[in-house]
Amino acid sequence: MTTQLYHSDRYFxxxxxxxxxxRKFALVRAAIEAEGTPVRxxxxxPVTDEDLLRVHTPEYVRxxxxxxxxxxxxxxxxxxxxxxxxxxxxxNGGCIAALRAALKEGVAGNLASGFHHSHKTRGEGYxxxxxxxxxxxRLRADGxxxxxxxxxxxxxxxxxxxxxxxxxxxxAHQLSLYGNxxxxxxxxxxxxxxxxxxxxxxxxxxxxxxxxxxxxLALLKxxxxxxxxxxxxxxxxxxxxxxxxxxxxxxxLDLTHHDLRARDAYVFETCKAKGIPVMxxxxxxxxxxxxxxxxxxxxxxxxxxxxxxLSTAVMA
Numbered sequence: 001m002t003t004q005l006y007h008s009d010r011y012f013x014x015x016x017x018x019x020x021x022x023r024k025f026a027l028v029r030a031a032i033e034a035e036g037t038p039v040r041x042x043x044x045x046p047v048t049d050e051d052l053l054r055v056h057t058p059e060y061v062r063x064x065x066x067x068x069x070x071x072x073x074x075x076x077x078x079x080x081x082x083x084x085x086x087x088x089x090x091x092n093g094g095c096i097a098a099l100r101a102a103l104k105e106g107v108a109g110n111l112a113s114g115f116h117h118s119h120k121t122r123g124e125g126y127x128x129x130x131x132x133x134x135x136x137x138r139l140r141a142d143g144x145x146x147x148x149x150x151x152x153x154x155x156x157x158x159x160x161x162x163x164x165x166x167x168x169x170x171x172a173h174q175l176s177l178y179g180n181x182x183x184x185x186x187x188x189x190x191x192x193x194x195x196x197x198x199x200x201x202x203x204x205x206x207x208x209x210x211x212x213x214x215x216x217l218a219l220l221k222x223x224x225x226x227x228x229x230x231x232x233x234x235x236x237x238x239x240x241x242x243x244x245x246x247x248x249x250x251x252x253l254d255l256t257h258h259d260l261r262a263r264d265a266y267v268f269e270t271c272k273a274k275g276i277p278v279m280x281x282x283x284x285x286x287x288x289x290x291x292x293x294x295x296x297x298x299x300x301x302x303x304x305x306x307x308x309x310l311s312t313a314v315m316a
Contacts, residue, residue: 001038002038002039002040003037003038003039003040003107003108003109004039004040004042004098004101004105004107004108004109005029005032005039005040005041005042005098005108005109005110005111006041006042006043006044006093006094006097006098006101006108006109006110006111007025007026007028007029007041007043007094007110007111007112008043008044008090008094009026009043010043010046010086010087010090011025011026011087011090011091011094011111011112012025012026012087013078013081013083013084013086013087014081014083015078015079015084024282024285025091025111025112025282028111028282029041029111041111042097043090044090044093044094044096044097044098044110045093045096045097046086046089046090046092046093047089047092047093047096047129047134047138049061051092051096051134051137051138052092052129052134054134054137054138054141055120055129055130055133055134055137055165056118056120056121056129056130057120057121059072059121060072060120060121060122060123064080064085064088064123064128064129065085067080067081067082067085072122075122075123075124075185076117076118076122076123076124076125076126076127076128077123077124077125077126077185078123078126078128084128088115088128088129091110091112091113091115091131092115092129092131092134092135094110094111094112094131095110095112095114095131095132095134095135095279095281096131096134096135096138096139097110098110098135098279098280098281099135099136099138099139099235099237099279100139101279102235102277102278102279103139103144103234103235103277103279105277106272106277106278107268107277107278107279107280108279108280109279109280109281110131110279110280110281110282111282112131112281112282113126113127113131113239113281113282113283113284114130114131114132114151114153114162114237114239114281114283115127115128115129115130115131115132115161116130116132116151116153116155116157116159116160116161116162116239116283117157117159117160117161117182117185118130118161119161119164119165120164120165124160124161124182124185125157125161125182125185125187127161130161130162130165131281132151132162132237132239132281133162133165133166133169133172135237135279136149136169136172136237146171147171147234147235148171148172148173148231148232148233148234148235149172149173149233149234149235149236149237150172150173150174150175150227150228150231150233150235150236150237151166151172151173151174151175151176151236151237151239152174152175152224152227152236152237152238152239152267153174153175153176153177153178153239153241153283154176154177154220154238154239154240154241154244154263154267154283155176155178155239155241155243155244155283155284156178156179156180156241156243156244156248156250156251156253156284157178157179157180157181157182157187157241157243157250157284158176158178158180158181158182158195158196158204159174159176159178159239160182160183160196162174162176162202163176163196163199163202163204166201166202167199167202169201170200170201172201173201173202173203173227173230173231173233174201174202174203175202175203175205175223175224175227176196176202176203176204176205177205177207177216177219177220177223178191178196178204178205178206178207179191179206179207179208179209179211179244179251179252179253180250180252181194181195181196181206187250189209189250189252190209190252191206191207191208191209192206192208192209201231203223203227203230205219205223207219207244207253209252209253210252210253210254211253211254211255212253212254212255212259213254213255213256213258213259213262216244216253216255216259216263217259217262217263217266220263220266220267221266224266224267224270225270228270228274228276233276234276234277235276235277235278235279236267236271236276236277236278236279237279237280237281238267238278238279238280238281239280239281239283240264240267240280240281240282240283241283241284241285242260242282242283242284242285243283243284243285243286244260244284245257245260245285245287247287248284248285248286248287249286249287250284250286
C-alpha cells in the first residue's frame with residue numbers, strides 16, 4: 001500500500017548560516033525515494049490568507065508577507081525574506097493536505113514541521129505559522145465541522161504555541177512529552193525547574209534529564225492511551241521530533257535511533273489498533289550531520305515505511 005506524503009522544492013528558503021538546517025526536509029525526501037519506499041509525494045497548494053487568519057492575527061500575517069515591522073516578521077528567529085514568506089505558505093499547505101489525506105486514507109505525512117511554537121500574534125522558536133492548528137481549522141471549515149483532533153507532540157521542546165492556541169479551541173486536545181520546556185522564545189533545559197501546567201485539553205509530560213529509551217517509552221505508554229480516552233479523537237496529529245536524540249545539541253536525554261524508532265512504532269501501532277487516522281510531521285533535529293541514519297524504517301510493514309524514517313534517522 002502506498003503512503004501519501006507532501007513536499008515541494010518551495011519548502012526551502014535560504015537562511016544563511018543558521019542552526020536550523022532547513023535543507024533536511026529535501027534530504028528526507030531524497031532518502032525515501034532512494035530506498036524505493038512505496039509513497040506518493042505531491043506538492044501541496046500554499047495556504048491562503050483565509051487559512052492563516054483563522055488562527056493568526058492580520059498584523060502578524062501582514063508582517064510575514066511584507067517583512068515589516070521587522071521585529072514581528074523575524075519573531076520566529078529567522079531572517080525575513082520574500083522566499084521565506086513564500087516557503088512557510090507551502091509548508092503549512094502541506095499540513096493541510098496531509099491532514100485531509102490522513103482522514104481519507106488512514107495515514108499521511110508532511111515532510112516539514114508542524115511549527116508548534118507559533119502563537120496567534122507572533123512566531124517563536126523557528127516556527128512561523130502554526131501548521132497543526134491551521135490544518136485542523138481548515139478541515140473544520142471544509143467538510144469536517146465536528147473534527148476532534150489530538151496532537152501528540154513528541155518534539156524535544158514543549159508545544160507551547162499549540163497549547164496556547166488550543167486554549168480557545170476546546171474541541172481539540174494535545175499531549176506533549178518534552179525534555180525542554182519552552183516559553184518567551186527560549187528553551188528551559190531543566191524540566192525539574194519549570195514545566196507546563198496541564199489544562200482542560202492539554203496534558204504536559206516532562207521527561208527528566210538523562211532519561212533513556214525505557215523511561216521515555218514508559219512515559220508515552222502511560223499517557224497516550226489515556227489521552228485518547230480523554231480526547232476521543234477522530235485523528236491524531238503526530239509531531240515526531242528528532243531532537244530528543246542523545247547527540248542533538250539541545251537534548252539532555254539519552255535516546256538512541258532505536259529508541260525513537262520504538263516510539264514511533266508504538267504510536268502508529270496504537271492508532272492502527274484503535275482505528276484512528278494519523279497525520280504526521282517532522283520536527284526538530286539540529287545535529288551538524290543531517291545525512292545520517294539510513295534504513296531506519298526497515299522493520300516496519302511496507303505501508304508504514306514512509307512514515308518511519310523522518311523522525312528518527314534523517315533529522316538526527
